[in-house]
Amino acid sequence: MSLETVAPKIAAPTRPLTFSRPAKRLFLLGLLVAGAIIIFMTIDSRGNWDFVIPFRGTKILALALVSYAIAVSTVLFQTVAGNRILSPSIMGFDALYVLIQTTLVFVLGAQATVTLNLQARFVLEVTCMVLFAGILYRWLFGGTRRSLHLLILVGIIFGVLFRSFANMMMRLIDPNEFVILQDMLFASFNSFDRNLLWVSAALIFGGSIVLWRIGHTFDILALGRETAVNLGINFQRTVTIILVVIAIFVSVSTALVGPVTFFGLLVANLAYQLAGTYKHRWILPFAAGLALLFLVSGQMVVERLFSFNTSLSIVVEFLGGIVFIILLIRGAGR
Amino acid sequence: MIEIKDVSKSYDKTVVVDGVSLKIPAGGITSIIGPNGAGKSTLLALISRLLPMNSGQVLVDGLNVTTTPGDALARKLSILRQDNHIGSRLTVHDLVTFGRYPYSKGRPTIEDLKHVRMALQYLNLESMSGRFLDELSGGQRQRAFVAMVLCQDTDYVLLDEPLNNLDMKHAAAMMKLLRRTADELGKTVVLVLHDVNFASCYSDYIVAMKDGKIAYRGNPSEIIRPDIMRGIYDMDIAVQDVDGKRIAIYYA
Numbered sequence: 265m266s267l268e269t270v271a272p273k274i275a276a277p278t279r280p281l282t283f284s285r286p287a288k289r290l291f292l293l294g295l296l297v298a299g300a301i302i303i304f305m306t307i308d309s310r311g312n313w314d315f316v317i318p319f320r321g322t323k324i325l326a327l328a329l330v331s332y333a334i335a336v337s338t339v340l341f342q343t344v345a346g347n348r349i350l351s352p353s354i355m356g357f358d359a360l361y362v363l364i365q366t367t368l369v370f371v372l373g374a375q376a377t378v379t380l381n382l383q384a385r386f387v388l389e390v391t392c393m394v395l396f397a398g399i400l401y402r403w404l405f406g407g408t409r410r411s412l413h414l415l416i417l418v419g420i421i422f423g424v425l426f427r428s429f430a431n432m433m434m435r436l437i438d439p440n441e442f443v444i445l446q447d448m449l450f451a452s453f454n455s456f457d458r459n460l461l462w463v464s465a466a467l468i469f470g471g472s473i474v475l476w477r478i479g480h481t482f483d484i485l486a487l488g489r490e491t492a493v494n495l496g497i498n499f500q501r502t503v504t505i506i507l508v509v510i511a512i513f514v515s516v517s518t519a520l521v522g523p524v525t526f527f528g529l530l531v532a533n534l535a536y537q538l539a540g541t542y543k544h545r546w547i548l549p550f551a552a553g554l555a556l557l558f559l560v561s562g563q564m565v566v567e568r569l570f571s572f573n574t575s576l577s578i579v580v581e582f583l584g585g586i587v588f589i590i591l592l593i594r595g596a597g598r
Numbered sequence: 599m600i601e602i603k604d605v606s607k608s609y610d611k612t613v614v615v616d617g618v619s620l621k622i623p624a625g626g627i628t629s630i631i632g633p634n635g636a637g638k639s640t641l642l643a644l645i646s647r648l649l650p651m652n653s654g655q656v657l658v659d660g661l662n663v664t665t666t667p668g669d670a671l672a673r674k675l676s677i678l679r680q681d682n683h684i685g686s687r688l689t690v691h692d693l694v695t696f697g698r699y700p701y702s703k704g705r706p707t708i709e710d711l712k713h714v715r716m717a718l719q720y721l722n723l724e725s726m727s728g729r730f731l732d733e734l735s736g737g738q739r740q741r742a743f744v745a746m747v748l749c750q751d752t753d754y755v756l757l758d759e760p761l762n763n764l765d766m767k768h769a770a771a772m773m774k775l776l777r778r779t780a781d782e783l784g785k786t787v788v789l790v791l792h793d794v795n796f797a798s799c800y801s802d803y804i805v806a807m808k809d810g811k812i813a814y815r816g817n818p819s820e821i822i823r824p825d826i827m828r829g830i831y832d833m834d835i836a837v838q839d840v841d842g843k844r845i846a847i848y849y850a
């Protein structure tokens with residue numbers, strides 16, 4: 265059969281809206297994010313620009329890094345896991361990171377940990393995280409797909425296990441040393457660690473380059489392992505790379521603002537609802553934009569309305585937790 | 599030619615494919631038949647590197663499927679599994695376009711889109727190319743998946759029970775279509791079929807599996823016979839000649 269005789273008879277099959285709709289919506293979201301950032305930067309500044317610009321600018325940078333890290337890691341994790349109910353934090357990734365932080369203080373002693381330059385320590389932690397998470401989660405997700413129930417169960421067990429180990433070690437640590445650990449563990453949206461910003465930005469940037477290069481596989485991976493293999497993807501290798509980058513991103517966001525369990529789930533699912541497409545090319549920036557919009561406006565509300573009395577993580581966790589429950593009830597994971 | 603050399607696969611201690619050696623000739627339609635659990639799907643998955651084998655090897659035109667890079671193989675051989683479930687909300691057109699991924703790597707060219715249109719037309723799906731998969735009937739969805747695999751345009755096309763969910767009309771149309779892809783486009787089609795009569799009427803070569811082994815092989819007139827049917831399915835099946843085709847009567 266010749267192609268030419270067939271082709272002209274058939275109208276262009278894609279619906280014209282399919283391409284423009286996500287672009288329009290992403291643009292709209294971009295405007296909202298830009299608006300929120302401008303308000304955040306200028307509100308109540310009292311002409312104090314020399315102080316306000318760098319101070320709030322750093323905050324925005326931190327929020328942007330965290331939004332991006334959480335959104336991208338959650339969306340990709342769901343792609344690899346093959347459902348929309350799981351997220352790295354539900355599978356115990358950030359609990360693992362806290363455990364690694366604690367173990368390092370425990371093993372090296374707080375003295376050594378402090379003398380170790382802050383950035384070096386961070387990189388050491390991220391390296392351990394990549395190693396452990398790489399091995400553990402590759403074993404779970406690298407082969408044939410496992411049942412969602414099993415995965416949720418394993419995630420809960422991992423989370424509880426890592427947290428209990430961390431707690432146990434905290435008890436064993438010398439009280440003086442514990443003070444230092446506490447400093448590390450009590451990072452939050454209000455008191456993130458400014459010294460880690462540039463290392464974090466570098467790590468995120470590096471991870472993003474890796475992701476960019478394998479970006480064309482994401483939509484295919486979402487079709488499931490067998491279809492992906494049929495279409496020529498080296499599944500095990502690609503999934504391992506993605507899990508390693510996820511481990512880096514989770515380390516960065518946990519180090520900056522502490523563990524956030526449900527927020528990623530919230531933005532990933534909203535992105536799929538609102539972007540009107542399944543294509544990662546749109547979903548990834550959409551989820552990151554939504555996350556930033558929430559965090560920047562949330563931070564404003566917390567700072568202005570509650571004058572710092574409420575923590576932003578409580579608010580986002582509350583919303584994210586509700587979404588998680590709704591998803592479980594609706595059985596969206598299937 | 600697909601050469602299967604002493605291939606075995608076991609889960610724990612259960613041997614599912616047991617030292618199978620088989621040559622599937624290039625060109626034409628080869629059907630694999632056999633009772634449930636005989637290992638047909640597993641054999642197809644081993645040939646198409648969806649599952650690792652415990653021992654033995656499979657060569658497709660001399661390429662070892664275990665060691666050949668996946669993307670090179672994806673332009674040589676395609677497979678459609680028995681059960682297909684997709685989490686994303688895709689349109690038929692999106693799904694079929696994925697079949698071009700081995701060539702386009704996510705950036706379909708005009709040429710790729712021509713293939714997509716041709717595959718849609720081949721399976722009579724143009725009118726529903728913008729519909730979402732979850733809005734289709736089981737048979738329509740099955741045809742969309744077959745279109746995706748044909749769009750991959752490989753020399754070897756492996757289909758595991760492609761007649762699943764199809765009514766009589768569409769099942770016969772599907773078999774005629776596969777016959778055409780073999781005859782006109784020169785492709786090698788390997789099918790797992792449930793219905794021995796479709797195997798009898800449309801294949802050049804039939805392979806019968808039982809308990810993980812190849813029980814019989816030959817052309818339809820050699821295989822569709824009461825004694826051999828009894829050997830495969832453990833039941834008495836009458837066979838009649840209808841218009842030169844051998845038809846098994848297994849309802850009574």
Ligand SMILES: Nc1ncnc2c1ncn2[C@@H]1O[C@H](COP(=O)(O)OP(=O)(O)O)[C@@H](O)[C@H]1O
Nearest residue numbers: 609612614632633634635636637638639640641
């Ligand atoms: N993942 C698996 N784990 C354990 N046993 C399996 C698995 N997949 C298939 N089997 C077993 O292998 C045998 C052959 O299965 P299959 O190849 O699907 O048979 P067929 O396609 O011929 O009906 C069956 O007995 C089945 O129970």
Ligand SMILES: [Mg+2]
Nearest residue numbers: 638639640680
């Ligand atoms: Mg089967």
